[in-house]
Amino acid sequence: MKKNNEHKTQLGYNVPENYFERSKAEHLAFLKRKNTTKSPKKIYQQALIFMGCIGGLLFATWFFSQPNALDDSKVFEQLTIESLEISDDAFDDWFDENFILSDV
Numbered sequence: 001m002k003k004n005n006e007h008k009t010q011l012g013y014n015v016p017e018n019y020f021e022r023s024k025a026e027h028l029a030f031l032k033r034k035n036t037t038k039s040p041k042k043i044y045q046q047a048l049i050f051m052g053c054i055g056g057l058l059f060a061t062w063f064f065s066q067p068n069a070l071d072d073s074k075v076f077e078q079l080t081i082e083s084l085e086i087s088d089d090a091f092d093d094w095f096d097e098n099f100i101l102s103d104v
Helices: 002-011 019-033 040-065 069-083 091-103
Strands: none
Touching: 069 091
C-alpha cells in the first residue's frame, strides 16, 4: 500500500478500479469478435493473387521453352565451320542461302 501511495504522489496517476480485469476482458472480447469469415473483397484479392501466380508460372514456362540466343550462336558456329569447306566462288550463294534466306 505504501508503494501505491508513493507512486501516486511521484507521478500523479492513480490506476482505476478493476482496470486490469476490464482490460483483459476487453482484449478477449475483441479476439472473440474477430470475424472468422472472409469478406468478398478479401476472397477477390486472394483469387487475383492466385491467378497472377499461375499466369507468372505459365509465362515463365513459355519464356524458357522458347529458343534463346545461345541456340542461335550454336547455329552460327555450325554455319561458320561449314563455311570453311565452301570455296570462295560458291560462298556468296551459300551465304545467301543459309543466312539471308533462312531468316525470311
